[in-house]
Amino acid sequence: xKRKRTAxxxxxxxxxxxxxxxxxxxxxxxxxxxxxxxxxVAETSPSPTRWYPMSRAPQTIPAVRSHTPARGPGWxxxxxxxxxxxxxxxxxxxxLIAGELGMSYAGxxxxxxxxxxxxSLGGGSGNPESYTMTVQGGRxxxxxxxxxxxxxxxxxxxxxxxxxxxxxEGVVRDxxxxxxxxxxLDIARxxxxxxxxxxxxxxxxxxxxxxxxxxFSDDQAFRIESSTxxxxxxxxxxxxxxxxxxxxxxxxxxxxxxxxxxxxxxxxAVLAAxxxxxxRNANGVVTRGAIDISKPAAAQLVDDLLNEYxxxxxxxxxxxxxxxxxALMARNPETAYxxxxxxxxxxxxxxxxxxxxxxxxxxxxxxTVRAHDRTLRAWNDGFYRSASAVRPAGDLQVAYWTGxxxxxxxxxxxxxxxxKLVNYNDEFLYYVLGQPQTxxxxxxxxxxxxxxxxxxxxxxxxxxxxxxxxxGGTFAVWGDxxxxxxxxxxxAGIRMPLRATVQKLWDPGTPALSWAxxxxxxNRLG
Numbered sequence: 001x002k003r004k005r006t007a008x009x010x011x012x013x014x015x016x017x018x019x020x021x022x023x024x025x026x027x028x029x030x031x032x033x034x035x036x037x038x039x040x041v042a043e044t045s046p047s048p049t050r051w052y053p054m055s056r057a058p059q060t061i062p063a064v065r066s067h068t069p070a071r072g073p074g075w076x077x078x079x080x081x082x083x084x085x086x087x088x089x090x091x092x093x094x095x096l097i098a099g100e101l102g103m104s105y106a107g108x109x110x111x112x113x114x115x116x117x118x119x120s121l122g123g124g125s126g127n128p129e130s131y132t133m134t135v136q137g138g139r140x141x142x143x144x145x146x147x148x149x150x151x152x153x154x155x156x157x158x159x160x161x162x163x164x165x166x167x168x169e170g171v172v173r174d175x176x177x178x179x180x181x182x183x184x185l186d187i188a189r190x191x192x193x194x195x196x197x198x199x200x201x202x203x204x205x206x207x208x209x210x211x212x213x214x215x216f217s218d219d220q221a222f223r224i225e226s227s228t229x230x231x232x233x234x235x236x237x238x239x240x241x242x243x244x245x246x247x248x249x250x251x252x253x254x255x256x257x258x259x260x261x262x263x264x265x266x267x268x269a270v271l272a273a274x275x276x277x278x279x280r281n282a283n284g285v286v287t288r289g290a291i292d293i294s295k296p297a298a299a300q301l302v303d304d305l306l307n308e309y310x311x312x313x314x315x316x317x318x319x320x321x322x323x324x325x326x327a328l329m330a331r332n333p334e335t336a337y338x339x340x341x342x343x344x345x346x347x348x349x350x351x352x353x354x355x356x357x358x359x360x361x362x363x364x365x366x367x368t369v370r371a372h373d374r375t376l377r378a379w380n381d382g383f384y385r386s387a388s389a390v391r392p393a394g395d396l397q398v399a400y401w402t403g404x405x406x407x408x409x410x411x412x413x414x415x416x417x418x419x420k421l422v423n424y425n426d427e428f429l430y431y432v433l434g435q436p437q438t439x440x441x442x443x444x445x446x447x448x449x450x451x452x453x454x455x456x457x458x459x460x461x462x463x464x465x466x467x468x469x470x471x472g473g474t475f476a477v478w479g480d481x482x483x484x485x486x487x488x489x490x491x492a493g494i495r496m497p498l499r500a501t502v503q504k505l506w507d508p509g510t511p512a513l514s515w516a517x518x519x520x521x522x523n524r525l526g
Contacts, residue, residue: 029396042077052072054401055169057069058159058160058167058168058172059163060156060159061159061522061525061526064172065174065506068171069170069278070169070170072136073166073168074168077100077101080115081102081103082116083101083119084118085119085120086118086120087120091402092252092266095158096252100158104433116140117140118141119150119474120141122234125173127454128148129210130145130149130175131150131152131172132171133153134152134170135168136170136171136250147156147370148254151253156172156205162401163524163525167345177507179472180211180471181209181210181472181473181506183213184476186479187214187216187478188269189218189221191237194246194488196491198245200491201249201255202249207498209255211255212250212257213257213476214254214258215262216259218289219288220482221234221237222237223236225239226305227240227308228304229304229305229473230514231273235374238413239375245247257317258318259309262321264291264302266323270301271291271522274434277292277295277298278291279326281337282335282338287326288326289326292339292340294342294357307368310372317375318374318376318377320376321378322379323381323382324403325358328357334354337354344389351386351388352388353386356387358384359390362378362382374398375397382411389469398420400424401424401426401430401459403458412462414496420470421470422470423455423472423473423475425456426459427459428447429447429491430478430480431476433480433482434480447497448500448503448515449515451504453467453470453507454466454467454508456470473505477494495522
């Protein structure tokens with residue numbers, strides 16, 4: 001009698017479970033099924049099975065754009081699980097995620113095992129930075145049309161595991177809204193160690209940034225070894241070997257290192273070794289940081305450096321600077337700098353002015369770098385309204401940082417002309433050491449709640465019709481007062497602003513999480 005009652009009870013349990021209408025999923029590392037990945041079935045009568053609620057979207061920074069939920073235990077790495085690749089080109093991505101999750105890297109394999117993470121090329125939205133990640137049947141499949149997208153899929157998986165231990169069941173389809181997601185570091189006014197920069201690269205990679213800008217020359221110092229002009233290099237500098245390691249690490253995280261050799265202003269450190277090329281006004285007074293663009297030797301010096309560093313920085317992007325040329329801040333540049341006015345007339349005719357000469361300088365430097373197959377950008381105040389005889393090269397992108405400079409034009413001026421623009425809005429994205437003038441250290445919350453890529457100048461967004469011309473944005477650290485913070489303090493100070501910025505570049509819409517919840521997630525993810 002006792003046996004009969006037990007059998008009846010088991011049958012009742014099975015009936016109740018089936019009545020829930022929930023599916024059964026086999027899984028590795030969390031489902032309780034056998035090593036084959038198949039559910040165990042009793043030979044004589046149905047056994048109670050384990051049921052799972054519908055999965056929730058992954059909790060990551062930046063948030064994934066789309067998640068199709070499913071019922072199942074999800075996936076977590078277990079000892080002996082493998083990372084396998086379908087394409088040899090993904091070996092670096094496979095080795096990296098295997099090491100980060102404590103898995104074995106098995107290389108290219110055609111067989112499938114429970115617990116596998118498989119990386120492959122193909123699929124996705126067509127955007128090379130897009131990816132699809134499927135968690136099902138105790139396995140993870142990450143695919144994308146390009147290596148960058150597959151890499152970003154591994155960053156999502158890493159965050160899921162580190163944040164909660166388990167990647168939720170279902171399908172993630174993800175891609176960034178903006179193709180430029182940058183962080184710029186002023187290493188000219190404040191030196192940073194190779195290891196500090198490399199730590200930022202790892203952080204940026206996990207957050208799906210894809211650019212690291214290095215502003216390495218300014219009035220205070222020139223920070224990278226030079227073979228063509230060793231006389232200009234400051235004692236505290238990065239060697240070329242160090243820069244190559246930085247570039248190599250960045251490449252492995254699909255981050256382009258964007259060098260900026262600013263000219264014709266901000267060249268004080270270079271000109272300290274070439275005093276004959278300093279710009280002087282009509283009274284013979286040296287103009288700080290400015291090179292005399294009327295002299296052919298000035299162009300030769302800067303072109304030597306541009307050509308040299310094109311071999312060191314191998315990415316496809318280049319920043320020419322072009323901002324704050326002091327000659328153009330004079331009340332009457334032609335009167336204040338007669339040698340520049342004379343050179344402008346000689347080159348551009350009787351109507352040529354100093355702004356034309358400066359624009360011609362920028363175009364000439366662009367031609368030097370363009371020969372190395374680079375995409376070019378310059379600061380917005382390097383595009384001079386007062387130039388009449390010449391226009392900036394049509395392929396120059398606008399790095400728009402401020403509307404506060406004398407004569408600065410609104411971003412709509414450049415966008416209406418058809419130019420592409422990268423947003424460096426100094427109201428939100430400038431972390432200026434010492435907080436000089438009106439600058440204050442930006443907060444992640446303000447970026448998260450008030451900024452979007454269309455907020456280019458001040459706090460007002462440009463019209464939506466220009467959205468496709470705004471390539472993205474860059475958060476910048478400037479070293480105006482280099483001793484105001486230590487490198488560790490800077491790393492801590494920019495931690496949440498970096499996370500807020502990339503969230504809005506990946507998806508400019510209103511975030512699903514409150515700022516408090518976003519901060520809590522960031523702390524959990526580390």
